[in-house]
Amino acid sequence: MSTYGSLFRVTTYGESHCASVGAIIDGCPPGLQLTEQDIQVQLTRRRPGQSNLTTPRNEKDQVHIQSGIEHGVTLGTPIGLLVKNEDQRPHDYSETDLYPRPSHADYTYLQKYGIKASSGGGRSSARETIGRVAAGAIAERYLKQVYGVEIVAFVSSVGKIHLPFTTGPSSDDQDNDDIGDAVSPEFLKLISTITREEVDKQPTRCPHPETAERMTQATKDAQDSIGGTVTCVIRNVPGGLGEPVFDKFEAKLGHAMLSIPATKAFEIGSGFRGTEVPGSKHNDPFIARDGGKLGTGTNWSGGVQGGITNSEDIYFRIGFKSPATISQAQQTAQYDGTPGTLAARGRHDPCVVPRAVPIVEAMAAIVVMDQLLIQNARKTAASLLPPVTTLPPTMILPPGAK
Amino acid sequence: MSTYGSLFRVTTYGESHCASVGAIIDGCPPGLQLTEQDIQVQLTRRRPGQSNLTTPRNEKDQVHIQSGIEHGVTLGTPIGLLVKNEDQRPHDYSETDLYPRPSHADYTYLQKYGIKASSGGGRSSARETIGRVAAGAIAERYLKQVYGVEIVAFVSSVGKIHLPFTTGPSSDDQDNDDIGDAVSPEFLKLISTITREEVDKQPTRCPHPETAERMTQATKDAQDSIGGTVTCVIRNVPGGLGEPVFDKFEAKLGHAMLSIPATKAFEIGSGFRGTEVPGSKHNDPFIARDGGKLGTGTNWSGGVQGGITNSEDIYFRIGFKSPATISQAQQTAQYDGTPGTLAARGRHDPCVVPRAVPIVEAMAAIVVMDQLLIQNARKTAASLLPPVTTLPPTMILPPGAK
Amino acid sequence: MSTYGSLFRVTTYGESHCASVGAIIDGCPPGLQLTEQDIQVQLTRRRPGQSNLTTPRNEKDQVHIQSGIEHGVTLGTPIGLLVKNEDQRPHDYSETDLYPRPSHADYTYLQKYGIKASSGGGRSSARETIGRVAAGAIAERYLKQVYGVEIVAFVSSVGKIHLPFTTGPSSDDQDNDDIGDAVSPEFLKLISTITREEVDKQPTRCPHPETAERMTQATKDAQDSIGGTVTCVIRNVPGGLGEPVFDKFEAKLGHAMLSIPATKAFEIGSGFRGTEVPGSKHNDPFIARDGGKLGTGTNWSGGVQGGITNSEDIYFRIGFKSPATISQAQQTAQYDGTPGTLAARGRHDPCVVPRAVPIVEAMAAIVVMDQLLIQNARKTAASLLPPVTTLPPTMILPPGAK
């Protein structure tokens, strides 16, 4: 369905060529100061044509808040918002409509609904993500203000061009006895310090100028398309989030990320590479932090252990396939099975990964917000009970730990 | 929470040392013939000590159906089931209890609940998966009987030892201009034919004898532990499953897989490797199959496009980290921050990936079953409407397509 | 939360003085022909000032469909819709704002959110029901087209003036040994034949001209207010709807009705009066209908038995309290406890029950639609299983029954 979340709940609507796309955000805490501009910032970041970020403020995709806010403060009631579509005419018929576009959603939407929007995949349109980005901006504003949560995503690869030091040696180099580091110190430093400002300095949103330049060169072929990966870090998330057993934090996060169009892969912490590292190295030993709080000396876990956040940085990576729309001709078949050749018309973005960055951030914010509210409910309820004195001391959080 | 699914709904309970672990499965279609033995088969496959599969039938972990079935037929009402725990005494206190075990759930459970089971991570226990496996066996029985759905998981890597031909050249070989195949023909042949019988021939459940042998050697170090990956294929799933936009098929599948203990990564179809393949190659062209039905000539998509199944084989891979429990001493800290050394007592399984195989299959079955029921509701409702004759023909599933 | 339903899901937003009120309807079957006018009809019926129904078409509360429909046909994707608010300025401050209005939601909204809309009770505004009515109109259109479902609500009492023959003798007449009929033949005839056209002939929407006239007289006192009851019948609902055990049909229906503003009571079938009737009379014996289908000779059950519909007419009654806004002065207290006198300004509707009629119909349609989709999922799934031949014949629906 088009709803995500249980206590912070986002419901979206809209196709490419209908009147508007929008969302209802239910469960935002009351008393949060919020303006349309707070939301607009991230919406503008997801607009096409971000390559020159010094252009005048983009007037498109303006968000209109419908409800839930008065005098710039949230009421706790549902926040309705919408962004008008510019092109509201249904798509004109052409011969290409005889073809389901390869690796698009045309055919599967027909299998699912028996009908599809004239423009193609309907809700698989990139415009659908506008509602997510808006909702995420609201969640993020709360999280930042109350917990200092920082969420920063960036492009970590385009095609075969990878940000260096994001991963260790190849998993395929099977004769190499040196297992290497799945998580390098440079990478950990990067995720602990990176900001959105730095990310946006590069049109490709890869925070490593040389790699960014190589990425720009690699995506100049307008006839073809290429995929990539986005890495995201969430800092300052309180420990204790994530619901055993089916709604572990990484399960909810993976769910949210894999609901973004064109995603095919998700990993948290050391991810696939970590599977090759023995426990003696992969385990994150505990250390005492300032103030007596326990932390972990390494962070192969990516901030989540047993499905529950442990206050360390949460980092994860998402794989986006190459866009399905390409200008060169493709051999394929029509709906009725007739073989033929299909070529997309018009201009197409050969690489969408940079635009995915604010969408990833938005979904991350929504997941954290929802889990936080659920955990707050439990924690508040438990805190009101009289202390239990009859248990073995190791069953209770000791005074020294927090 | 401990519930998964909307129309096929699984709720589980149980820790390591309580009276029993169990589940309530709600929403099983009525009229399905089902015995305890149908469930027991998969429960036995997840038992420890599977390495010698010729040993007499294991009498442990016997499932007891409580309700929802009469005369061997499901009533459509909730199926309650339980498996008794053998060791029901709370864990004895020892000095090791002063330490949160590194990369275990001891510490995060305390952060979450302020209390934890004496035995450690409570619901993060591997015994929690018994309820999943039982529920999955029920879902699978329905799916097999009605749709011929086949779900087979197998071990595709242990540490750095990978089943050959599962993936293409290294993503790190950045100077190699040849992008290669993320999806090799050998791999596609394997997933289209593999059976559970073949998988179980090897103690490691890797269906490639030479690789399996290398895996066995690699996991003989009882002092350390190692992770691995499981690959799973689901064959004969009808097209049209998966709910845009937040509950795309791969999002639900990823959620389910990442809720299995020790998982850190998930990819579907070409996954992370596919991000390096240009659209001109990665797109799956349509072809006419026997009977006029459309199929795709390649299957980089992994059976899902736009978040909706397209009737092709669904295949995906899950990364499991190395087990946190190791015998060798680890430098870490006590709950109160005191540094010290911790070593696990007793025997521990250095590699749990083979035992994860039936758990992966179970979660896959649960996801397909739930999505199928939701899509059935829509499809039945739509099929009862009078045909629409006023739409452009390309908006409606044409007679030639199915 | 502001969402109702599981497969047919309605989410609403909007207060009195924000930009618009609206809804997202998710799960509408694809292929349904639907126009704004289909929705507008019921929206217009809920407008204030319905007393002279011969006035020119009301131009207010025009619905604007945002998505989910192309060429007048539903796509199966979320239908976004909105109705603009005319008065979008926050309410001006006045001395009356020092008072929480008695039996309004001002005070409880503050207790809940710590903040409230300047206009008062925020989402408790009657305008919130616009989204429900619109969603209900969509559900109803489907139900009517496919199953011939007819939903008709009418005013059965205003204050002490009751439609005759709706109920039997007083429950308080405790010395009367004659228990009487809770369900009179006249009443059953009324609910089996009543139409919306007949209901709308009377400004009070009571389909009994004499009683309607008395009701009109009784509500002329503009200084005070009065409550009433609405009775609703749903005809031609298929048997088998309603989910044991917590989501029995009457439980879902009661939930939906008691979520309408100002409701305080709900009863189905013989209701409270039926509690006084012995089982020998209250039981509905089975009879064979035309075509061999079983029916019940009486219908004290109100079309629901064991929480599941049985194909008979479903009828129920809802009690609405008198509106809290009255012109006469009330002794009460300010937020800070200072005693004082409060009188509402402006014109107020002394009796809102007639306007509640389309809202009741809408919620009824939404409940039936959602339950129908859930039951369709089960029924379709069960129908695909091979027939079971090993059961005692009385455990299976026999060929003669349907």
Add this chain to the structure above:
Amino acid sequence: MSTYGSLFRVTTYGESHCASVGAIIDGCPPGLQLTEQDIQVQLTRRRPGQSNLTTPRNEKDQVHIQSGIEHGVTLGTPIGLLVKNEDQRPHDYSETDLYPRPSHADYTYLQKYGIKASSGGGRSSARETIGRVAAGAIAERYLKQVYGVEIVAFVSSVGKIHLPFTTGPSSDDQDNDDIGDAVSPEFLKLISTITREEVDKQPTRCPHPETAERMTQATKDAQDSIGGTVTCVIRNVPGGLGEPVFDKFEAKLGHAMLSIPATKAFEIGSGFRGTEVPGSKHNDPFIARDGGKLGTGTNWSGGVQGGITNSEDIYFRIGFKSPATISQAQQTAQYDGTPGTLAARGRHDPCVVPRAVPIVEAMAAIVVMDQLLIQNARKTAASLLPPVTTLPPTMILPPGAK
């Protein structure tokens, strides 16, 4: 489905003749001291044969906790529990099986599932309520310990015999200009003081000895059956519970109550009678309570305004129809339509209302607990935001109010 609640979630299983009935309670706050005996008390109160409450402790329906508790303290993880069925053999076939029992669930279960338990209505069995009562006992224990919540239900009518002063003059006495009190002072006094001990003094659980005696006489006819009403009060519930708009407190409460077998009616506060009382009288004026807290001088609202609790006593009434099982012969039809006569065998309880008392209390506790956790989540989240200083003072809860 068989699950109730969102944060405090109860899932039940079990029919009459299966191995056991049970429940999983998920979301219980960690750190609550809880034993089987705490649960057993209410289970024993729902047992048949309560008429002589001085009999030795009933050894039947013993609850067995499976998980979620160690050393008598809840872990915050799911609490599994079960109660064994004594008669686990499927029902023997007899000629009466040819008949769907009138006003039972036999026929509707067949319509729904196409199959039914041999014993009849399957989950409509009274034994299904065991899981509810157990779950309610857990919720109640928390609520009592932390908030001092008191929940007391009692029988307010059996057939035509009503507890005096529960309601005002007849609504049917339409010529009587005196509208009377729907809520009498005697009634309000009763609900503010009644305890379970007082209720249990009477076998009929009507806390008015004379009326109780009349009820006992009235239910002596073992050949027939009779219904009745249960009234329940919940004291000390914090204000602010209930979720606008679809999950208003009374909507959730009504849902829960109408899910109890044999219920046909629900009303809160002044209920149906209140619809006859003008606003000038029905409105509950505010008064200052000790400590400056606002309260209401009257309580026609029944503790809920705008769908949100206001800290006053919550009281409501539920109507139970007469039991469908009666000994006298009934003219009815077989499944295949053949007319015939059916008479129940064995002993049957002619009036089940006294046994419904603990079930009503349990469902009330579950509803309050779930709403409380949801509201706690919001309240905690809002409390962490910096205070808003830019709003008109009447939009914010003033310091004087609480």
